[in-house]
Amino acid sequence: MGKVKIGVGFSVSRAGIPGPDEICAFAERVEELGLDSIWPSDHVVTRQPSLDVACLMALFAARTRRIKMGPSVLSLPARDPVHVAKTYASLDHLSGGRRRVIMAVGLGGDARESTVSGIPENERGARMREGVEVLRKLWSAPNVTHEGRFYRFANVTIEPRPVGGPLDVWIGGQSDLALKRVARYGDGWMPSFITAAEFATGMKKLAAYGEELGRRIEPGEAGVLLLTHVSRDAEAAREAAHRFLKRAPVPQEALDERTAIGTVAEVVARLRAFVDAGCTKFILFPVAPAGELIPQIELFGSEILPRLA
Numbered sequence: 001m002g003k004v005k006i007g008v009g010f011s012v013s014r015a016g017i018p019g020p021d022e023i024c025a026f027a028e029r030v031e032e033l034g035l036d037s038i039w040p041s042d043h044v045v046t047r048q049p050s051l052d053v054a055c056l057m058a059l060f061a062a063r064t065r066r067i068k069m070g071p072s073v074l075s076l077p078a079r080d081p082v083h084v085a086k087t088y089a090s091l092d093h094l095s096g097g098r099r100r101v102i103m104a105v106g107l108g109g110d111a112r113e114s115t116v117s118g119i120p121e122n123e124r125g126a127r128m129r130e131g132v133e134v135l136r137k138l139w140s141a142p143n144v145t146h147e148g149r150f151y152r153f154a155n156v157t158i159e160p161r162p163v164g165g166p167l168d169v170w171i172g173g174q175s176d177l178a179l180k181r182v183a184r185y186g187d188g189w190m191p192s193f194i195t196a197a198e199f200a201t202g203m204k205k206l207a208a209y210g211e212e213l214g215r216r217i218e219p220g221e222a223g224v225l226l227l228t229h230v231s232r233d234a235e236a237a238r239e240a241a242h243r244f245l246k247r248a249p250v251p252q253e254a255l256d257e258r259t260a261i262g263t264v265a266e267v268v269a270r271l272r273a274f275v276d277a278g279c280t281k282f283i284l285f286p287v288a289p290a291g292e293l294i295p296q297i298e299l300f301g302s303e304i305l306p307r308l309a
Helices: 020-032 053-063 081-094 121-140 176-185 196-213 234-245 252-257 264-276 293-308
Strands: 005-010 037-040 103-106 144-147 152-156 169-172 188-190 223-230 260-262 281-286
Touching: 005 020, 005 223, 005 293, 020 053, 020 293, 037 053, 037 281, 053 081, 081 121, 103 121, 121 144, 121 169, 121 176, 169 176, 176 188, 176 196, 188 196, 188 223, 196 264, 223 234, 223 264, 223 293, 234 260, 260 264, 264 293, 281 293
Parallel strands: 005 037, 005 281, 103 169, 169 188, 223 260, 223 281
Antiparallel strands: 144 152
16 A cells, blocks of 8 residues: 555635635645645636636646646546647646646536537547547657547647656546546546545456556556545534535435545545545545635645544
């Protein structure tokens, strides 16, 4: 079992819109607390306010020196992969070229993420696979030519390219189809809204799918995203979180099983169940309004991480 690492999710759509000073303070405090990474949510279209994920990561890169960062998760089919390759190679350079940037991609939680860009819903899966292929080619060498089903170009060079070769590409989702995508062409797996038992089952399936394809996803290359609110008062934590989650289209029992909400002891117990299931990487997504995000991550770093270390 590897060392447990805790990253932090960041979403203004759930938390209101913090000002730039609070966003910078948030990133700086994540680093000071010894937390591993920041994962801003990606939304092309949303009913709530949101900020561009690449712009946020550039700001994080400018205000930190160590923490890793990645989109949670990037709706790749909604975007041209050549543009994505350029943007994230630039982020790698701006963050010091020390492998601080991780690419995490998915279909997008809402099909409109793609359809508003003129991409048919039924093409999303195939476009994501080819898009990842394009990213890796452009991050690996100059003068790239690609003749695919969806993307065609000749003699394209991205400069600078990521230091050390292509960025790792993690795949989001927890369906069997998502697991097969990870086994075929992913470097890691990032499920969300999942129980510890479901994670363990998913890892077994991932190992089996990988064996069929002659690939192996290392057990340490999987991380779970959990919506989280922690408080000294268990009931206060649940009330605060439920104000944000009350419109979630799932039964309350299913929601409670797939989040980490409550006191420090309760959140640690939930994470330990995942550790027992083989998970060593977490993204704790604070469900809290602007102004309360930093107190949440204070508890992540000062009280939760030490109990799992």
